[in-house]
Structure formats: structure tokens, C-alpha cells
Amino acid sequence: MTGATEASNPKMEANVVVLGTESVGKSALTVRLLTRRFIGEYGDIESIYSHSFMSEGKEITLNIWDSPFSEDLSRETSLFHKKVQWADGFVLVYSICDRASFNTASRLIQNIRSTKHHHGAEKPPVVIVGNKRDLHHRRTVLAEEGQLLALSTDCLFYEVSAAENYHGVLSAFHGLMDRIKDTKLTSKRPLRFKGIVKSMSAVFARRRTDSL
DSSP states (O other): OHHHHHHHSOEEEEEEEEEOOTTSOHHHHHHHHHHSOOOOOOOSOOEEEEEEEEETTEEEEEEEEEOOOOGGGGTTOHHHHHHHHHOSEEEEEEETTOHHHHHHHHHHHHHHHHHHHHTTOOOOOEEEEEEOGGGGGGOOSOHHHHHHHHHHHTOEEEEOOTTTOHHHHHHHHHHHHHHHHHHTGGGSOOOOHHHHHHHHHHHHHHHHHHHO
């Protein structure tokens, strides 16, 4: 009976990295997903969260790595390689009020895919999220530009307001999870939290050494 129950309600785990430049709302987006609440101000904190939900009778767990932006993450560095190797999918966030953040998101798509290809992996699922839709009066990036970028790179696209709407944020993450399931990238064993802690400890140790 237990085996039948497990077969009818299997579990799936996936690793997701959230990337984007400063002040685009990466952490606000992630915390909105986790708590349904909006918090506007965040410190320079590296965080990993776990979020579980049910989808088509299956329990899905997302391990979400949210980190402060560094120019190192827009280039082929060891830290960038570590994040790309760990992840099954990516959320690339830009602000519709910040053209430079949109350009960075475009570059990140190419860097992520070339890094995955270098390691012999398939093209990873990516969702592009244009945040701060509520600030449409300050818009510098049209929604059509985000849609065109997504079409040209085979990514998903959502324009949301983390400040005003939980369901848009939810749709973006669930859309990414559907892509991850479709590409079967989660068939490999994800790096568990013990591995995550080791990876982050190594990163922080390097940063402390570099600052001495």
C-alpha cells in the first residue's frame, strides 16, 4: 500500500538560481513567492530558500539560490560556473525602469547556456521576468522587447509587479518548473543542502581571503 501511495504521489526536486543586477527586485520576487508578502528593502545577503508545492498530484520542491549581483556573475568566472552547474533552471530578473538591467539579462542568457554547453549539459530552462510593472510611468523597456528577447532565445517571459501581485510571481516560477520537468533536467540528482552549504562556504572563504 505504501509503495502504491508513493508511486501515485512522487516527489521532484529542482535547483533554481535567481540572477539580475542590483535593485531589480530579485529578493523581493523570491520572498513574495515564499511568503506572499512584499518586502521592499534587503541587505547584501546570499540566501538559499526551499519552496514546496503540489502540481498535478506531485510534490515539487524548489531550492532557490538568491544572491547579490556581482559583475563576476555576468562573466565566465569560477563562481558563475558553480551557480550554473548547480542549477536546473534560472530566473533572470530586470526592472522595466532600467534599460541596463535588461541588457544584462540578455547577456546572462548567453553566458549561462555557453557554460552549460561547456560542461556537456543540455540547454537549461530560463524564465525572463520584467519586474516593477507597477512603475509603468517610469518604464524604459517595453513589454514587447521582453517578449521578443524570450522568443529569440527560447525562454519564457513574464512581466510582473512583486510589490502588487503575488499571482504573477507564482506563475513565473511555476512556468519555469514546468519547463524543467519537460526537459527532464531534474532526472539527475540535485545538489542537496549539504552540498549547497559546502559550495557557499567555499565562495565566502574566497571572498574573505581576497579582502585580506
